[in-house]
Amino acid sequence: MPARHERAELLQGTLDMLILKSLASGPQHGYGVARWIKSTTRDVLSVEEGSLYPALHRMQRRGWIKAEWGQSESNRRAKYYRLTRAGRAQLRREIDAWERLVQAVSLVLRTAGGEVQAP
Amino acid sequence: MIRRWLIAVAEYLRTPPSALPREIGASVTEEIKFHLHEAVQEQVEDGVPEAAAHRAASARFGDAGKVAADCYSLAVADQILCHRVHLLLTAVLAIALGAYWAAQRPAGAGVADRMEAATAGTLAEEHDAWTGDISGQVVNERAEPIRGAHVLAVVKTWPPNGYRQQAYMTTSGPDGRFTIADVYPVGRQYEVQIATVADRRTLQSSYFSSEGESLEPVVFRLEPTPPLELRIEGADGMTVEGAEVVPHRRLDSRGQDHLVYFQSADPIIQRTNEAGIVRLTCYRPGDRAAIYIRLPNREWQTREITVPPSGRTVVLKMNQRKDGGTS
Numbered sequence: 001m002p003a004r005h006e007r008a009e010l011l012q013g014t015l016d017m018l019i020l021k022s023l024a025s026g027p028q029h030g031y032g033v034a035r036w037i038k039s040t041t042r043d044v045l046s047v048e049e050g051s052l053y054p055a056l057h058r059m060q061r062r063g064w065i066k067a068e069w070g071q072s073e074s075n076r077r078a079k080y081y082r083l084t085r086a087g088r089a090q091l092r093r094e095i096d097a098w099e100r101l102v103q104a105v106s107l108v109l110r111t112a113g114g115e116v117q118a119p
Numbered sequence: 120m121i122r123r124w125l126i127a128v129a130e131y132l133r134t135p136p137s138a139l140p141r142e143i144g145a146s147v148t149e150e151i152k153f154h155l156h157e158a159v160q161e162q163v164e165d166g167v168p169e170a171a172a173h174r175a176a177s178a179r180f181g182d183a184g185k186v187a188a189d190c191y192s193l194a195v196a197d198q199i200l201c202h203r204v205h206l207l208l209t210a211v212l213a214i215a216l217g218a219y220w221a222a223q224r225p226a227g228a229g230v231a232d233r234m235e236a237a238t239a240g241t242l243a244e245e246h247d248a249w250t251g252d253i254s255g256q257v258v259n260e261r262a263e264p265i266r267g268a269h270v271l272a273v274v275k276t277w278p279p280n281g282y283r284q285q286a287y288m289t290t291s292g293p294d295g296r297f298t299i300a301d302v303y304p305v306g307r308q309y310e311v312q313i314a315t316v317a318d319r320r321t322l323q324s325s326y327f328s329s330e331g332e333s334l335e336p337v338v339f340r341l342e343p344t345p346p347l348e349l350r351i352e353g354a355d356g357m358t359v360e361g362a363e364v365v366p367h368r369r370l371d372s373r374g375q376d377h378l379v380y381f382q383s384a385d386p387i388i389q390r391t392n393e394a395g396i397v398r399l400t401c402y403r404p405g406d407r408a409a410i411y412i413r414l415p416n417r418e419w420q421t422r423e424i425t426v427p428p429s430g431r432t433v434v435l436k437m438n439q440r441k442d443g444g445t446s
Contacts, residue, residue, distance in 0.1 A: 030154050031153065031154040031157040031158065049158070049181065050151075050181035050185075051181065053147075053151065053154075053190050057190045057193040058193050061197060074157065076153055076157075078153050079153075
């Protein structure tokens with residue numbers, strides 16, 4: 001397991017995709033989304049948890065997710081978000097775009113020559 | 120996209136504006152509190168002291184105040200936009216209604232006001248174009264001028280979408296001439312009826328119909344007449360004092376018809392004396408005469424007679440019902 005100082009910063013524009021993916025398996029409250037990202041990435045991605053909420057509200061405005069108040073596991077009132085049909089379509093588009101990006105970057109990195117020597 | 124806006128509009132219409140900031144603020148605050156509470160609880164369950172757990176949860180969360188403000192702005196953005204559109208549409212509607220009301224103001228008034236305004240406008244417009252004069256001379260059988268003859272004119276015009284009939288009166292001057300200025304529209308259709316009535320002279324009239332040209336001066340040559348004495352009686356045979364009498368028509372022995380329009384007859388109304396007698400001096404013996412008569416407080420009635428030789432009194436028995444009637 002990587003040490004805490006080896007955490008990676010979240011790439012610009014990927015937060016929406018991670019949130020949509022976290023909701024793909026069912027409704028979640030904001031804290032649940034943060035916990036899912038942390039555990040799924042094995043604590044590699046460093047997400048300032050507060051930044052999730054403006055993103056959730058923005059996605060709600062765009063119609064990708066819907067929010068409803070419900071009861072949490074700790075028996076407290078919590079706001080649950082769930083994917084809409086538009087959100088699922090958006091998630092597919094974002095995953096496609098991400099995979100194309102990763103393939104393109106991989107092609108660049110696998111090109112022979114110009115290898116960087118380890119210090 | 121359209122669906123999202125429909126939802127936003129529905130949300131806007133459903134939410135009272137005063138409750139919106141309070142509701143959204145409370146919702147965002149509760150959501151953040153829940154997050155921090157869960158984060159602290161998880162740490163505490165892992166054995167972290169509560170104070171340290173609070174510090175760690177706050178550090179991971181970031182600036183809660185800024186997060187709340189950002190969430191609030193995003194949540195109310197649609198509402199604010201809807202509210203601005205609402206205000207804009209209301210303002211546009213108010214301006215449009217105001218402009219429509221200003222443009223249609225006469226139509227907004229009652230029917231009478233609308234007709235009055237339209238008529239006034241039409242008459243004012245028409246009057247500007249009315250430069251036609253009625254002029255002429257009244258003379259006797261020797262072509263000598265008759266002074267003080269009543270000249271009674273009625274002008275008929277057809278302003279846009281209407282018809283107008285206006286009466287004018289004057290008297291002839293020392294040279295027998297008369298002028299009634301600016302009473303018909305030169306260049307447009309008009310008709311003029313002119314009658315002259317002078318003491319001990321025949322009633323004469325002329326009628327002119329024009330499609331636009333100016334009216335030439337008219338000469339009325341009035342013949343001398345003896346007075347026609349009328350005695351007005353009620354149905355009970357009693358003479359009536361104060362009955363109003365107006366010569367209306369004279370059909371002379373040559374078959375020529377001369378008329379006084381009732382509308383222009385005011386200056387020549389006469390009243391019977393205490394003996395119920397009135398003398399009309401505009402008919403010649405042998406003329407057919409139509410005469411308007413009104414008993415006091417009654418309606419106008421018409422009587423037709425053949426004018427008898429001079430010196431005879433014609434007795435006219437009048438209906439005394441309120442509604443007048445003719446015989």
